[in-house]
Amino acid sequence: MADRQVVILGAGFGGLYAALHLERALRRERSARIVLLDKGNYHLFVPMLHEITSGGVEPRHVVRPLRPLFRNTRVDFRRAEVRSIDLEGRRILTDQGEVGYDYLVIALGSTTNFFGVDGASETAFTLRSLKDAVGLRNDLLEMFERADLEPGAPPRGRPGSGGRLARRRVGVPAARHASHPWGGSRAEPSLLTASPRGTW
Numbered sequence: 001m002a003d004r005q006v007v008i009l010g011a012g013f014g015g016l017y018a019a020l021h022l023e024r025a026l027r028r029e030r031s032a033r034i035v036l037l038d039k040g041n042y043h044l045f046v047p048m049l050h051e052i053t054s055g056g057v058e059p060r061h062v063v064r065p066l067r068p069l070f071r072n073t074r075v076d077f078r079r080a081e082v083r084s085i086d087l088e089g090r091r092i093l094t095d096q097g098e099v100g101y102d103y104l105v106i107a108l109g110s111t112t113n114f115f116g117v118d119g120a121s122e123t124a125f126t127l128r129s130l131k132d133a134v135g136l137r138n139d140l141l142e143m144f145e146r147a148d149l150e151p152g153a154p155p156r157g158r159p160g161s162g163g164r165l166a167r168r169r170v171g172v173p174a175a176r177h178a179s180h181p182w183g184g185s186r187a188e189p190s191l192l193t194a195s196p197r198g199t200w
């Protein structure tokens, strides 16, 4: 039988586990090939992004390089950004050229929902990527430094948004722990939320 190619788009939780499980399930199917595409060369442990923002861990602690994970397996990882999918022609168009497929798994994640809040998409920070987490951490640091210079009563931090989760995971621990870069600051963070409940 001719080789069959399974292409998996995205190496987040969905794509990574699909690749690992297919590799096992197709062990006896010598004619099957598995290609995994992602725009980054690492798997990002998204649920720990807030730890970077609050200064608890370094970016290297929440990423896992993909190539070593698939060494000695039939999963062929390629770093490529998906531009479009030609369903009729059964091919993926990427910034590195095109890849044909017989079977396709789409696991490209999602985008942030701003729930129709005016101005949120232009002015709010999102927290979905390593770049977002580091950018938000740097901004928080800058805000704490500025707040610390304000004369008079202990200043309140710039209001952020988020429910109980954000308060518990980012704001409060960040301000309280002396081990954080801004630990010991006189500033107190205030978190506002548009929703009565946390997201989780």
Ligand SMILES: Cc1cc2nc3c(=O)[nH]c(=O)nc-3n(C[C@H](O)[C@H](O)[C@H](O)COP(=O)(O)OP(=O)(O)OC[C@H]3O[C@@H](n4cnc5c(N)ncnc54)[C@H](O)[C@@H]3O)c2cc1C
Pocket: 009, 010, 011, 012, 013, 014, 015, 037, 038, 039, 040, 043, 044, 046, 047, 048, 049, 050, 080, 081, 082, 083, 107, 108, 109, 110, 127, 128
């Ligand atoms: C801050 C935060 C905290 C969270 N905490 C929790 C938690 O505690 N518990 C929980 O169960 N869930 C949590 N979640 C949700 C969880 O992270 C997601 O449900 C999960 O990551 C979804 O997996 P996925 O594979 O669909 O997408 P993702 O993990 O987002 O993976 C998508 C992959 O596709 C790649 N990609 C995207 N576009 C392209 C493109 N054009 N070309 C090539 N590659 C592309 C990305 O690089 C990424 O590797 C959290 C989410 C966030 C944002």
